[in-house]
Amino acid sequence: MSEENLYTFENEGYRKTYWHTCSHVLAQAMKRLHPEVKLAIGPSIDNGFYYDFDTPEPFTEGQLEELEAEMRKICKEKLKLERFELPRAEAIAFMEEKGEPFKVELIHDLPEDAVISFYKQGEFTDLCAGPHLDSTGRIKGNAIKLTACNAAYWRGDSSRETLQRIYGIAFPKKDELDEYLAKIEEAKKRDHRRLGKELGLFMLRDEGPGFPFFLPKGMTLKNTLLDYWRKVHKKYGYVEISTPIMLDRQLWERSGHWDHYKNNMYTTVIDEVDFAVKPMNCPGGMLVYASEPHSYRELPLRVGEIGLVHRHELSGALHGLFRVRCFNQDDAHVFMTREQMQDVIQETVRLFDEVYSTFGLSYTIELSTMPEDHIGTVEEWERNQDILKAAITAMGKDFVINEGDGAFYGPKLDFHLADSLGRTWQCGTIQLDSQLPERFELEYTGEDGQKHRPVMIHRVVLGSIERFIGVITEHFAGAFPAWLAPVQVKVLPVTDRAEGYAETVSAQLDALGFRVEVDGRNEKIGKKIREATLEKVPYMLVVGDRDIENGTVSVRHRSGEDLGAMSLDQFAALLGDEVKEMTIK
């Protein structure tokens, strides 16, 4: 990398430094306008920066503008940022004198041998490891935007003080800021909650917070997605089962879910016995495996389940289809011998590759390691983590480590999908587990005639069908590819003389397996086209007197492209080709 490149905004290190200095400018502006406010912390983040403040009164969005104005002033003042260090005791005394209790706490918690540094700009000094720009004059004042103010807990701990977090974004050029804000607007237009309503996919009601209702179009989408899922899984050798939604509490105690997950589980009593609604499908899957003896010849045994699970999520965490209290996992458990682990993991990653590429979604992989709350020995965990690493490394794939974020029973690979706006969503996961087979005493008979314990993976590709529908709704901005679109073709008669013809065309396409509707309303063709386009139906077939006479359909794509008149056979071949590309034989 050239020296010069280090100072461009595309350079992540420079960008973060720029935003970090912005956060100091924000804190300085806050102190100037509201000296009574206490400072917490103010880092840069992936998309800008924030600063947490302890304010006597909650901050409101209306107050952001005066802060921005003060920030612009500070930039104009071109204040030099100067770094200095203090010994621990002096550093504490310094912040105590300034009346900054959060800073004092931070210094107290720094390791014994830590260098304690400060950055000073004009009258403002902050505890900070740096680095920073050399002057507030480096920041383009009119390309700063404070985007939100919200609550956040001190140190992310819900038992501690609630602070006011102010978020901001900044760029070296005003154009770049405008471009960024336009992108945010675009994301809002794609919001799956809005599109879900506009396109009639799903709804949420006060009567069932976090429990989505699927409407006819959304149900078609969901079923199409599941048809595809089943075809792919069949190709990879999976069988499918379905296990009960509610099972005896003792089963959950045995699986460990009761100990580790009971706060999120819905429970009930049936004939004086405690039952729990499943938050995961695994225990049911264990019972199915354990219900009959198995031979090594059957392994790896791939058992899929579209399982409806319920989890009691905090009310404030609910968010459209992204975070719900009941959803379908495209779950599967693969039982195998230890020797098969690496192959099975790689085969699973290949399946993931096939599915994600179908939707044009790229991904990054995270390896989540042993959490504090876990079962099994450290040695077992490390062994399993190494197998996961080896499997993906051998496939030439990169990963980052997400320390301590594994499932309680084993380490996992998480697949974070990037959508068309570059936002990421965790969907797929492959979790390696040697604990549940132990707890459920699963066995298979080996070549040697002896009983052995299998190991297993838990895996989901789409994750939650509901969340995945939310993700692809935003990814495609509601304009689903033809194979997925709830309605693939809309036949639009120009006048009611063409209605009979339109019905015939529709019936023929329907017989070929296409999803087709006729707009037979007494409206002008322009209006029908407008509405079908807004519904994002891939193809419109305009049919009028000319078409009746020539036996054609006039094809228009939702993009606005006029494909002209063609025979119905020609159109069916065209659509058939488009749809075939994306589906499995």
Place this chain on the structure above:
RNA sequence: GCUGAUGUGGCUCAAUGGCAGAGCAUCUCACUCGUAAUGAGAAGGUUGUGGGUUCGAUUCCCACCAUCAGCUCCA
């Protein structure tokens, strides 16, 4: 769950301490029309729920519910 904001016909949004309005959608009628909105009319609301203040509350106050932005958590 926590902090803040919000809640008005199916949808998007007005308005007001004194009879709650518009556009779209719906229904009826007319028009029969060739590539992004034809016209006219009708119907549709206990203003999230429950209390309180007031002569009078949709408006002000309280509680609850839900939603939104975050925090925490997560598929």
